[in-house]
Amino acid sequence: MHQKEIKTYYDHLACTYDKDRFNNTYGQYIDAQERNFLTSFFDQNQRLKTILDLGCGTGRLLSFATDGVDFSNEMLAQAKAKHPGKNLQPGSITEIPYENNSFDCIFSFHVIMHQNKETTQRFLSESWRKLNRNGFLIFDYPARSRRRNIVSTEQWHAGNSFTSEEISFLICNHWKIIETRGVLFFPVHRIPKSLRRFFLPLDNFLCRSFFKKWASYQILVLQKVA
Numbered sequence: 014m015h016q017k018e019i020k021t022y023y024d025h026l027a028c029t030y031d032k033d034r035f036n037n038t039y040g041q042y043i044d045a046q047e048r049n050f051l052t053s054f055f056d057q058n059q060r061l062k063t064i065l066d067l068g069c070g071t072g073r074l075l076s077f078a079t080d081g082v083d084f085s086n087e088m089l090a091q092a093k094a095k096h097p098g099k100n101l102q103p104g105s106i107t108e109i110p111y112e113n114n115s116f117d118c119i120f121s122f123h124v125i126m127h128q129n130k131e132t133t134q135r136f137l138s139e140s141w142r143k144l145n146r147n148g149f150l151i152f153d154y155p156a157r158s159r160r161r162n163i164v165s166t167e168q169w170h171a172g173n174s175f176t177s178e179e180i181s182f183l184i185c186n187h188w189k190i191i192e193t194r195g196v197l198f199f200p201v202h203r204i205p206k207s208l209r210r211f212f213l214p215l216d217n218f219l220c221r222s223f224f225k226k227w228a229s230y231q232i233l234v235l236q237k238v239a
Contacts, residue, residue: 016105019127020084023070027087030071038206042213044073046196047122047153049217050232051077054151054192061117061149067106067140068124072096077120082109106136113142120151126174134183141187141237150188150235153196154180156228177226180233188235195220195228 026033034040055061055077066074069081072092081096082104083089089101104110106124119140125133140150155174175183184190198219199212220228 016084023085024087027071027085027091030088030091031073035073038209039201042201042209042216043197045213046217046220047074047232050194050196051120051151054234058118058149063116063118063145065109065111065116065119065143067109067119067121069101070123072099072101074120074122075099080111080116107132107139109139109143111143114145115143116148117145118149118151119144122153125152125154130179130183137183137187144237146237146239148237149191150237151232153230153232156195156226156231158227175231184235187238189238190233191236192232192234193225194232194234195225196230196232198224198228200229 023030035044051074055064062079064078064080066072066078066081069075069078069083069092070085070088072081072095075081075092075096079100081089081092081099081101083092083101084103084105086103089103092099093101102110106121106128109119121136121140125136128136136152137150144150157174157176157179181190198216201209201212204212219225225231
């Protein structure tokens with residue numbers, strides 16, 4: 014699916030996105046893990062003042078950011094209604110509508126999974142330009158080793174998976190890996206809904222441990238190298 018088709022898909026989905034994707038035990042499970050990670054990261058890096066949620070969608074994680082960018086105007090409208098005080102702009106992961114060296118940190122969740130390798134490389138280059146010296150880039154991607162555990166209803170959804178070796182090749186000499194973290198160690202879609210919340214604390218623990226490399230998704234924290 015091309016970018017224009019993905020944009021149309023999310024424009025149509027905007028009004029029901031939060032309810033359909035995160036108002037259920039599966040979505041809440043993932044949301045809790047991502048919030049747990051971001052809370053921990055920003056608590057440890059309180060000096061970061063300008064933070065961009067790139068691909069902010071309806072604003073689910075905008076409470077962690079000062080600014081937001083998304084390519085869907087309909088998704089942005091939902092985000093603006095929830096976060097009227099945030100600076101939100103239309104744009105994309107390869108064309109961020111800010112000056113170079115604008116941010117201390119950029120994070121992007123549930124976005125790279127929809128792209129191809131070429132777009133991912135352009136995303137890395139664009140983010141590098143927009144970050145301040147020693148700025149951080151955080152993004153998630155489906156792990157190739159656990160691709161079979163990711164539920165995909167669309168051919169393009171979660172189609173951009175990586176191995177750790179491929180990620181190392183993409184970042185080259187422009188980035189330094191600061192931290193990795195797993196998300197969704199257990200195949201939650203196979204666990205009864207009434208029991209899922211009991212697995213969450215153990216999932217969080219395993220995704221911070223040696224076992225994180227077997228999680229379905231990986232969160233990568235990069236630091237810009239001048």
